[in-house]
Amino acid sequence: MSSYQVNKICRLVLHDKSFRASILAEPEAAIGNFELTDEERAALLKGDVLRLYKSGASSFLLLILPRYGIFGLDFDVYNERMLSTDS
């Protein structure tokens, strides 16, 4: 189970400003070295937070992503996707 890596990416966004800058500038390259499944990688890049949550990532940590506009997320989009029932 590699939800750990998804959680770690979220936490790094908050705690490591240079990682935050690189993931904003080049999201795909910034997560390139993390051991993610293909599905997790695709869900991250699409900002599909409900799928990440359902596969075991922490919702508390996922909320860091819209806080800094990562993967195109803002709080409204995050809220809408997390509350959506059709994923």
Added chain:
Amino acid sequence: MAEVVAAFGVPHAPSFPALVAKDPTCQTAQLFAEVAKHLDAVKPDVIVFFDSDHFNTFFLDNWPTFSIGVTETTSGPNDETPMMPRYVVPISESMAEHIRTQGITKGFDFSFTQEFEIDHSILVPLHFLTPSMNIPIVPIFINGLVPPLPAARRCFALGEMVRSAIANWPAHMRVAIMASGSFSLEVGGPRMHAGKTFGVPEPDWVMRVVRHIERAEVNQLLEAATSDQLAKAGNIGGELLNWISLLGVVESRRPVFIEPQVDLGNGYAAWRWD
């Protein structure tokens, strides 16, 4: 010997400092002011602080169930809490080491940390209650966020152990207890309110917790606070465990003040020994 002189339970939402800066007369400001009044009156020498880290002091590479900070100072918030200055907070290293040793002797296998930062969950309360950061703390971290959580009865027993450790302390010292956390709160998960970053999944649970605390119905609270119930209360519903550890120190005393903020899933309380 040291003596416990008061206990305080408060929430710690990271939005509070900005909210109060914008509206200094809001309910949150008034409730913290009410708690601060009791804290100022009892003049403690040290605050033993039950808290749940939010993945900022620790992370999932090494996640403790019970941990204690044993060093001279800490600082933070390290999670970019809006409208908060950077604070340096003294720690009572000798009392922390005493509680760690007493705990391990009595079967509470604390991990400990000698170099760490703290997040909003300790510093939002201190920002409102002791903004000059002149009172040393002893930070005790309880896993309230990552299931399986420690059992409510275990956390209560932890509080009883802390009470006895304080009583065993050889020097005179006035000790206050503080617990930080909400009763029902979902942050970032599918039980958020529409258009918000949080939700309160179980407002009835908030009222039940407040009623049990108000009436000092400790056993009823411990019976009700199962791991299922805490999970139903939201993804940080486990923060109630900090309050339950506080109740282990408080025993059967009733609070002199308790007030819920049901729409935010939390409550504020103060106990006085005088």
